[in-house]
Amino acid sequence: MKRWIFGMLAGASFVMMLGAAALWVETRASYRNVRFERTVAVEGNRPTWECIDISAAGGVVQAGRMRMSNSPNGTLPARWNVSSHKSPGTGRILPEVWLGFGYFDRTWNASPTIERRTTVLSAPLWIIVPALGIAPTLWTRGALRRRRRAWRECHGLCVGCGYDLRASSGACPECGLEQPAPQQQARA
């Protein structure tokens, strides 16, 4: 059951890795953005407008949240927006990025009554892509090991080192490993 869950996660991670790799190539010289805007709270006629924004440009992904209290635009309907530009950098919010890593959190007053807050976190795709590859790599390695072990067991070889056990019984004379019970009984 646990292995099944890990397999699902590894598969999902692999798909995300492929998507991130494609995004990496695509946004080396362009900009892509997905944002979701909504009005989160209404106190009388003073709504707080919020925008969740995920964008990729120049091989960097950034996720940000912008909030504006006492929005002068009133209560706006929730909406999704997807956009892309051919030049990187358009719409980049982060003022400082170190190798693509960045964190930015700022609150200020756009007017005496309007408070704005912007929180942005960014990471480079050159680290996101390999990170998403960790789980699929571990899963593949585990699957190959299980397969090798089953093959050795089936062919009368030590499951640990592959030593030929057809002429011996009990633990492996080469590495000392006790063999799985069904194997010992079958060979005894």
Ligand SMILES: [Zn+2]
């Ligand atoms: Zn052995």
